[in-house]
Amino acid sequence: MRYLPLNEAxxxxxxxxxxxxxxxxxxxxxxxxxxxxxxxxxxRYAGEMEVEAQIKAMAAKNLSPSRVPFFVGAxxxxxxxxxxxxxxxxxxxxxxxxxxxxxxxxxxxxQVLFEFQTQVARLTGMPxxxxxxxxxxxxAAEGVLMAQRITKRNxxxxxxxxxxxxxxxxxxxxxxxxxxxEALTPAVDAEAEVLKxxxxxxxxxxxxxxxVFGTATDLTQIAEAAQAAGAxxxxxxxxxxxxxxxxxxxxxxxxxVAVEGQSIGVPLSFGGPYVGLFAAKEKYLRQMPGxxxxxxxxxxxxxxxxxxxxxxxxxxxRDKATSNICTNSGLCALAFSIHMSxxxxxxxxxxxxxxxAKAHALKDQLASIAGIxxxxxxxxxxxxxxxxxxxxxxxxxxxxxxxxxxxxxxxxHKDAAFDNHxxxxxxxxxxxxxxxxxxxxxxxxx
Amino acid sequence: xxxxxxGRPTRPDDIAETSxxxxxxxxxxxxxxxxxxxxxxxxxxRTGVDFADIDITPSDLGDLVRGDxxxxxxxxxxxxxxxxxxxxxxxxxxxLALYPLGSCTMKHNxxxxxxMARLEGIGDxxxxxxxxxxxxxxxxxxxxxxxxxxxxxxxxxALSPKAGAHGELCGLLSIKxxxxxxxxxxxxxxxxxxxxxxxxxxxAAFVGYSVREIAQTSDGRVDLADLKSKxxxxxxxxxxxxxxxCGLFERDIVDIAKLIHDAGAxxxxxxxxxxxxxxxxxxxxLGVDAMHINLHKTxxxxxxxxxPGAGPVVLSEALAAYAPTPWVVNSGNGYVLEEFGEEASAxxxxxxxxxxxxxxxxxxxxxxxxSHGSDGLRQVAEDAVLNANYIKASLQDIMxxxxxxxxxMHEALFDDKWLEGTQVTTLDFAKAxxxxxxxxxxxxxxxxxxxxxxxEPTETxxxxxxxxxxDTLRALAASALATKNNTDDVARFKNAPHLxxxxxxxxxxxARQPKLTYG
Numbered sequence: 001m002r003y004l005p006l007n008e009a010x011x012x013x014x015x016x017x018x019x020x021x022x023x024x025x026x027x028x029x030x031x032x033x034x035x036x037x038x039x040x041x042x043x044r045y046a047g048e049m050e051v052e053a054q055i056k057a058m059a060a061k062n063l064s065p066s067r068v069p070f071f072v073g074a075x076x077x078x079x080x081x082x083x084x085x086x087x088x089x090x091x092x093x094x095x096x097x098x099x100x101x102x103x104x105x106x107x108x109x110x111q112v113l114f115e116f117q118t119q120v121a122r123l124t125g126m127p128x129x130x131x132x133x134x135x136x137x138x139x140a141a142e143g144v145l146m147a148q149r150i151t152k153r154n155x156x157x158x159x160x161x162x163x164x165x166x167x168x169x170x171x172x173x174x175x176x177x178x179x180x181x182e183a184l185t186p187a188v189d190a191e192a193e194v195l196k197x198x199x200x201x202x203x204x205x206x207x208x209x210x211x212v213f214g215t216a217t218d219l220t221q222i223a224e225a226a227q228a229a230g231a232x233x234x235x236x237x238x239x240x241x242x243x244x245x246x247x248x249x250x251x252x253x254x255x256x257v258a259v260e261g262q263s264i265g266v267p268l269s270f271g272g273p274y275v276g277l278f279a280a281k282e283k284y285l286r287q288m289p290g291x292x293x294x295x296x297x298x299x300x301x302x303x304x305x306x307x308x309x310x311x312x313x314x315x316x317x318r319d320k321a322t323s324n325i326c327t328n329s330g331l332c333a334l335a336f337s338i339h340m341s342x343x344x345x346x347x348x349x350x351x352x353x354x355x356x357a358k359a360h361a362l363k364d365q366l367a368s369i370a371g372i373x374x375x376x377x378x379x380x381x382x383x384x385x386x387x388x389x390x391x392x393x394x395x396x397x398x399x400x401x402x403x404x405x406x407x408x409x410x411x412x413h414k415d416a417a418f419d420n421h422x423x424x425x426x427x428x429x430x431x432x433x434x435x436x437x438x439x440x441x442x443x444x445x446x
Numbered sequence: 447x448x449x450x451x452x453g454r455p456t457r458p459d460d461i462a463e464t465s466x467x468x469x470x471x472x473x474x475x476x477x478x479x480x481x482x483x484x485x486x487x488x489x490x491x492r493t494g495v496d497f498a499d500i501d502i503t504p505s506d507l508g509d510l511v512r513g514d515x516x517x518x519x520x521x522x523x524x525x526x527x528x529x530x531x532x533x534x535x536x537x538x539x540x541x542l543a544l545y546p547l548g549s550c551t552m553k554h555n556x557x558x559x560x561x562m563a564r565l566e567g568i569g570d571x572x573x574x575x576x577x578x579x580x581x582x583x584x585x586x587x588x589x590x591x592x593x594x595x596x597x598x599x600x601x602x603x604a605l606s607p608k609a610g611a612h613g614e615l616c617g618l619l620s621i622k623x624x625x626x627x628x629x630x631x632x633x634x635x636x637x638x639x640x641x642x643x644x645x646x647x648x649x650a651a652f653v654g655y656s657v658r659e660i661a662q663t664s665d666g667r668v669d670l671a672d673l674k675s676k677x678x679x680x681x682x683x684x685x686x687x688x689x690x691x692c693g694l695f696e697r698d699i700v701d702i703a704k705l706i707h708d709a710g711a712x713x714x715x716x717x718x719x720x721x722x723x724x725x726x727x728x729x730x731x732l733g734v735d736a737m738h739i740n741l742h743k744t745x746x747x748x749x750x751x752x753x754p755g756a757g758p759v760v761l762s763e764a765l766a767a768y769a770p771t772p773w774v775v776n777s778g779n780g781y782v783l784e785e786f787g788e789e790a791s792a793x794x795x796x797x798x799x800x801x802x803x804x805x806x807x808x809x810x811x812x813x814x815x816x817s818h819g820s821d822g823l824r825q826v827a828e829d830a831v832l833n834a835n836y837i838k839a840s841l842q843d844i845m846x847x848x849x850x851x852x853x854x855m856h857e858a859l860f861d862d863k864w865l866e867g868t869q870v871t872t873l874d875f876a877k878a879x880x881x882x883x884x885x886x887x888x889x890x891x892x893x894x895x896x897x898x899x900x901x902e903p904t905e906t907x908x909x910x911x912x913x914x915x916x917d918t919l920r921a922l923a924a925s926a927l928a929t930k931n932n933t934d935d936v937a938r939f940k941n942a943p944h945l946x947x948x949x950x951x952x953x954x955x956x957a958r959q960p961k962l963t964y965g
Contacts (some may be wrong), residue, residue, distance in 0.1 A: 001822050003556055005908035008643045008827050014836040014909065018853075023828045025728060026835055026853040029695035034731040039820035040596050048558050053815045055809065056587075059567035061582030063575065072572045075800055082495055084523055086564070091752075092541035093534035096555050098885075099752035101547075103953075104946035105880055109751040115484055118963040121749035122517040128962050134608040134754070137800035146877075172770070172796030175652045176619055218510050239671035245504070247512050262802075269563070270583050271573030271801030272608065273754030285960065291752065296956035299941070299949035303472070308956040314611070314648035319657045324648035327609040327742065331750025338530060341484050343519015347493035358504075378506045399576045403883075407574045414786060428497070 019444070049119045059291035065268070065404060071362075073382045073425025074212060074407040075136070075163050075238045076271065079351075080429055085265050085338045089331055099291075099327070102239040103306045104298075109330065110305035113293035116337040123243050123340075124257045126279035131291040131307075132333040133276030133325065136238055136260025137166045140206060141173040142289040142323055143234045143256040143279065147204035148179055149287050149322065151232060156204050157197045160187040161211025163238055164413035170206065179203070186413055188213040188375045188384060189262060192222055198229045204256070208236040209246070212412070213373025213423060216246055221329035223253030232256060240264055240277065241427075242380040244345075244352030249279075256280045265339030266332050275332035275418050279369065286312060289323030331442050355381035359426035365439045366424075371446055375421070382425040384409070388446060391422040403438055448494045478947050481532040483555035484519050485964040493520040517965075537751070537946040538885045544907055546914050548857040548888035548900025549643070549691060551721050554929040556817065559747065561811035568809055573801040577783050583805065584781035587774045590812045594739060594758055597823065598720075599730025602766035604759045606803035610718060613738025613757025614649040614685070616770060616798055620761060621683050621712045622629055622653055623768040630710065633682035639668055641692055641892040646685045646716060655682060662894055666677035666849040666859075668702060677709045687716035688732070689723065691892040692849060693834065693857035693900065703733025712736065712765065720744045721904070722831055722856035725824030735762040741804070745811035749871040756807035765773070767793040772802050829905035830856040833912060837901055840916045842922045848895050856904070862897025870926040873896040878926075881938075881945045 006014075010238050011023070011167035027035065046054075065078055072078070089095065093108055100106030100113075102106055113131045120129035133139040144156045156174055158167050158181060168184045180201075184193050194205040205226050210216040223233045235249035236260040249257040259277035280288055286309065307432055314321040343351065359381040367374040371388035387394055391408035398405035409421035426435075450456050452819050473480035504511055507895065521529060545552035561571055571580055590605045604620075607613040618636070625633050630803065636650040639660045647657045658681075661672040684706050688696045696702065703713050715729055715737035721744040729737050741747045741756040749755075761769055771787040783802065787794040818826060831853070838847065840856035846864035862872045876886030876899070888900040903912060925935045943949065 001818065001825065003554060003817070004822070004825060004829055004905055005911075006832070006905075010909040011829075014832055017833045018832075018839045020835070020853070023832055025696075026828075026831045026855075029697045029852060029855075030727050031697070031700050033700065033731075034727050036726055036728065036824075039725060039824050040728070041822040042596050043816070045822040046816055047817035048817070049601050051558065051813055052562065054816060055562045055564060055568070055586075055813055058582035058586045058836075059565040061585065062567040062571050063579035064566045065570050065572060065575075066566060070572075076573055076575055076838075078570070078572065080495075082523070084494070087887040088527070088530045088534075090560060091531070091534045093537040093539045093561075094530075094751055096540040096545075096549055096552075097537045097750045097751045098545065098547055098552060098749045102538070102876075102880065102886055103658060104877070104943050104948050105536070105885065106537040106751075107947050108533040108535065111481070111483070111533050111536075112751075114962075114964070118483075118485060118965075119518060121963045131752070132610065138608065138612070138798075163800065165797065168771075168797040169799055172619070172798065175796070176615070176622070178654050189597075210580065216494055216510055243512070244516075245512060246507070251512075267564075267569045268525070268572050269569050270571050270580065270805035272799075272804040273756075273806050275754075285962075291513055292960075292962055295961040296569045296952045298951050302948060304948040304951045305954050306951050306956045308953065308962075309960060311957070315644035317648070318644050319647035319651035320650070321644070321648040324611045324615060324645050324652050326611045326645050327749075327755040328752040329754045330752030332754055333747065335749065338526060340518065341521045341529070342494035342523065342526050343518075344493045345490055345516035345518040346520050347495040347497060348516070348518065349501050349514075350493070350497040351495070353500050354497060356504060357500060357502050366840070378508075378510065381813070384782060387827055396576055396578065399579050404572070404575055404579065411574055412786075 020162055067332045068402045068404055069437045070404045071406045071424045071426060071438060072404050074412065074423050075165065075260060076268055077239055077425060077427055078268055078429050079241065079263050079427050081265055081339060082342050084342060085335050088338050089335050094334055100307060103304060107304060111292055112334055112337055114295065114305050116333050117293060119337060119340045120277045120279055124259065124279045125248030126257055127282040128285050129277065129279040130288055131293050132329045133278050133290050134329055135272065135274040135276045137257060138277030139258035139278045140166050140236050141170045143258045144174050144206065145177060146256060146287050147232045147234060148291060149154035150284055151203040151230065151287040153201050153203035154204050155182065155201045155204060157194050157202055158183045159191050159194050159207040160184040161213060161215060162206055162236060163212040166236060186418065189215045189377055191217045193224050195222060198226060198231050199331050202231040204232040204234050206234045206236060208238065210239060210242055210380050210382060213384040214379040215376050216378045216380055218247065218337055219252040234258060239380065239382065241352055241355060245356055245380060261336045265335035273329060273332055275329040275336055287322060290325050290328055354428045358430055359383060362426050362435050365435065369443055381427055382423060384421055384423050387420045387422055390419050394445060398441055403441050405438060478535055481529060483964055484521065484529065487519055489519050491729050492522055494522045494526055543883055544903065545885045545912055546887045546901045546903055548902040549718060551902060551904060553746055553904035554906035555746055555748040559813045562811045562813045563806050572903040581781055584774050584783055586812060587808060588781060590808050593815050594760055598723060598737065598760045599728030600760035600762050602761040602769060604761065604769040606770060606798045606800055607738065607759055608759040608804055609753060609755035610738055610740045610757045611645040611649060612798060613759045614645055615652060616759045617714050617738060618649055618653045619735035619795045620765045620768040621714065624765055625682055627793060629671045633680050635680045636682055637676060639686060641690055641894045642685065642687060643691060643716060643718060650685065665696045665851060667696050672697055673702065674705065677705060681709060681711045683714050683817050685714045685716060685717060689719045689855035693854040693859050694849060695855055699732050718743060719856060722827055724827045725820060726827045735765050738806065741807050741811040746814045747807045747810040749813060754804060756804035762879045768795050770794055770796055770798050833903040833905060833907055834858045836912060837903055837916060841919055844920055855900035857900055859895060860899040861895045865926060867930045868926050869929040869936050870939045872899055874942060875926055877942035877950065878922055878939050880943035884915060884918065
């Protein structure tokens, strides 16, 4: 077996050193009734070629976005990732290392995390950021629990523009800790509605921009009003590329920011692994979940980096920890950081403008088709249209024609009022030809 | 002095002895380059990606457009490559040497797994494409589920949790939902052994349960008498790691499961150590109701410097109905992704995350499983246990073992009794290993053993590498013991590491004056 270095001679010698007759002697503590005497009923050992053929056969049954005009978004986006990113993250020293518990031999990972935290802080316009969470949705949920710890209040109000998967994830975790949640009815452009639902028990309002329908909103006034009522504003961003063009959550007054970072550096990979970016105001630092990397000095006075403030964490505080999180999304954070460094603010602004221009060009073309209503008033690279037919059916017809034409809102949230709503994302990877093909196909099927 | 034809010295005879205090002018150490932060290069105009700078008029956005300065520096491709390669060389890695972190299972990561995760049709597909266009992806998830269920002897699995602790949360939420469905919502206590991973009590507290600690016997297992005395009618579950964090199999596990079930509670097993028993023991046969499986441990998806992981949770018949959305159903006429939980089970407790979990890890883990097969996975457990016992047998005459009787499982636990009277602590000993080229073992965990040193070699170490490790530890141990009588070797430990990219770091300063971002 190619992954197992011991041979029979090694095993015999080692058993002799141990003083055991056979390897079975090492499993004597297992109750006799539970000892399997033969391999379970699954296929036996297979070589690289056979395994590769099996996995490739499954891959071949999927329609690859790289082969067809592609407009699917709603929380995960197809962007160009420079080849360098994937090369670097596959270096042994990054790929096959553990959480940096021994900082003297993990300065590579630690310096990357320090740079990552700084990038996230600057991108979101917030003073502090952590070393990543699982993804945007769990980051949003952690943000809600953090707001409960800070305000000692017990209710979260979620905007109707929040991605329904995020709403559902927050509800699951918030209810687990005994919090109440109020999820407002989905709406294309009604973020300020949250303010009407704040009461003395409201810990936070959760608002997404651009929201799940693509609508971008200035949250400055919502922040002020929420904070005046003693609640925190949690800003959710599912398309991090938008921060190259749009005002940052920090500038708008956010208390906590939860971002899905996938768009920068991380492949779509059918939904995961992704990377949650998490940032907050400095005064809330000690209530933050997850790992934090901090600067310090070594015994010679030289700069170095360590994981810090671990007295918040489960391995020290056990049942008093701020979160149970341990493993997070280190390698995806690295990929994010490399891609962000390659872009720089100059590249980020440029690609953001291209996204904006392409999305608006497609919206204009679609809006001119009879029967289609373009609903999103202000947007970055994603917008919602209302079709004269059921969106889920149209999407299937388009897929059969080799076009992946967006996400029906009912895929995320079942509600007949939204049967005809289709969310369409346009990134720099979409060509003019792709757009023409989409417009032509849609005209044909409507 | 010997010279070559152009008068260049060819032997080092005349080179002055290098002082231990030698410092380079650049701050680097030869191949280990000093590397500034990207922010210290202060270049905000450069970019390593060639996008045209187009003109747009974002009239719909108005005041929402951001100002020009984001404070994010850019690097061209060659600069980026240098930056990250230089940083990478300051990391220890499995590919470099033994990484014996107990409980963490740092085994070889096969590169075929990486290749498969990047296939067109796997790495690039979107979670919200029509399911008719991702039938192969759903088949892959269903196949992984089948392997996990068969290997554990459990009837159901929730794939979506994103790491071990997330899996623990999923398991406890299933248990909570089951109790509530049966009108047993008053059960709010979780029994946790004193040796448990920190995530266990943290997760229990997270779901609003209180934690009641179970004592341990002198042979490192759950104290059955103490357990019995602590089972009251408010107990919701026990969270037990097996093999436990002392590296020992819980001999009474079947009895423990029966006690728990008889009391109307559920048995959550922390599956962090499944690597020790895969293919030889099915947790379902032990009475387990829920267990997370760290795909990044047992099934070798890379640890990546701290994730991403994946923590699918296998569930017993009693809990299966409460599994979170989404799940995959093989309808016989194609695969269906059930995202709302309406059809098969309205009892699901909710959703763990957006989308369907860690597909990139599923494909790596399945590739690993298909490669090993049922026979190879059994061999994995046997070799992992053999390697750990070999280390224990080869060191226990010089280092002290808290539970000497009987075999250990996949990890060998030592304490610091043998260091009494020396000038060396567990921390010093661990740091001295760094100078010898090895990553330290897990130290000061489990908490129940004083000065614990937990060594998990895994099955992917050759005997030659194990022998090299054992010889090194024996030599270091002898040096540590010598400090009982003289001070010659004290600096080796107290000042260690001497040869790492940095010296020992001031963690107190980092915590007292937190500096988490540049500038």
